[in-house]
Amino acid sequence: MTAVAVLRLPLDTDLSGFVALLRRLGVPHRVAEEGGQQVLWVPGEQLAEQVRELYAQHPDGEAGELLPEPVQPAREGMLRQLLANPLTAAVLLLTFMVFAVTAAGENYAAIRWLSFVDFRIDGEHIYLTYLDATLGSGQWWRLITPMLIHFGWLHLAMNSLWYWELGRRIEFRQGALGLLGLTLLFGLASNFAQYWWTGPSLFGGLSGVLYGLLGHCWIYQRLAPNPAYRLPPGVLVMMLAWLLICMTGIFELLQFGAIANAAHVGGLLTGCLTGLLGGMLARRTV
Template sequence: MTAVAAMRLPEQIDLSGFITLLQRLQVPHRVAEEAGEQVVWVPEEQWAEQVRALYARYPQGDAAVPPAESAEPLRDGVLVQLRRSPLTAAMLLLTLIVFTVTGAGENFAAIRWLSFVDFRIEGERFYLNYVDATLASGQWWRLITPMLIHFGWLHLAMNSLWYWELGRRIEFRQGGVGLLGLSLLFGLASNIAQYWWAGPSLFGGLSGVLYGLLGHCWIFQRLAPNRAYQLPPGVLVMMLAWLVICMTGIFELLQFGAIANAAHVGGLLVGCLTGLLGGALARRQRS
């Protein structure tokens, strides 16, 4: 990733207060002296825009910022959040497009191209292939694409709301590339976990990715506290409780449909691992 020069200022300007502000807001940056100037470098252009906007309002930095304004970086309006979280929005738009193409999970002719393994339907019989045969034919995209499949409006709505809540936090803190990489990793891990546990089956949804994002924010926040990953009270307990309830098999017993529990657990475990690594790195850099 190429660093971006957010600002170039004369070397006589005291940036100590502003740097303290950037540190408090968990904005990734470094300052270097080059040819008589102080250059503030950031990882991506979106961070550069935020740094310039902050400096325009608070050139004196930390002491000038009202506590209420810096307390939560994710309270702006929806339009502002959409501009700030383009990858989160794009993922949700792609999911909606797939939902439309697959007929809310009822168009099996379309779903079969996105499912983890290929399948065919003959009369009332449902024949599923094995993953080794599927991959042998070069259809590697299937390792990821089940996360885009949703069965019904409620399934889509719940997963979309939680991806918006968790995805924009990670995009704010670690950028769009970071969120994309984590989403693909959690999708891969959750899909493989579900196949390993249940064998060939038809499953889909962002829920495995969501539990990965949850685990990432949870452990990262424990090691390197920051405003973006500070989840609303009760969210962690509620989602973990929901995971346990689903694992009891109550929904299958009530004939509400099967739950991909292994995908949830697989995503959560890998998310905790990435949160551990990322949080430990952030803590080391901070110290």
């Protein structure tokens, strides 16, 4: 369905209330900055006309009634959300495929090709190479691919849910290419941080990327407030508290497995930096 520009307004016009109303009504939409204006897009001319009428009546988003009946099917089901967030969905699909190939983190023959450094297992011992030897053989994909490895169903479920929650916010606000660039950057930064802190080791998961996305939304929102990056109350506190709890070493002490804390911190700091740069740039364009 063709996207239609519903509104073209000055950058200093506050659309947050109206966008919140569209979200409550389940109306698919996108706001972009183009040519010194903010442009509201929706799929289809019929929906566009109804949204224009709604804005004329409730520009601040203060409306209790629903849109006319033809708009009701626009309420987002899972399939519609997947189609509306193709990059977020693609990253998760690739993660699920790797999870299947690596047999939930048990197939070390497959994991060996995706880990940050190469390794071999001899009996109960694992022997890891150093990064310069791995990159010297041209295996540059290893700088990114550890983010796709997950060890167990709980590890996969938690990371997937948070990537879906944070990734689609960024894809909505900054587009698929923006999310792709940030995902790769945070994956690279978190992997290097973990290697720098612990040396050659076997680690994986999207959690470093997730803390990068969290930091990006957090700082960006403080500098350039927008509905997409407004996180639910308590989410930031909960994730930062979880990070601090993991850094105490309690999970290693209880023999639940090692936590890649350096990857989390590296991703978070990098995300705060990109959020700072993005938020400052957004403020300058207003």
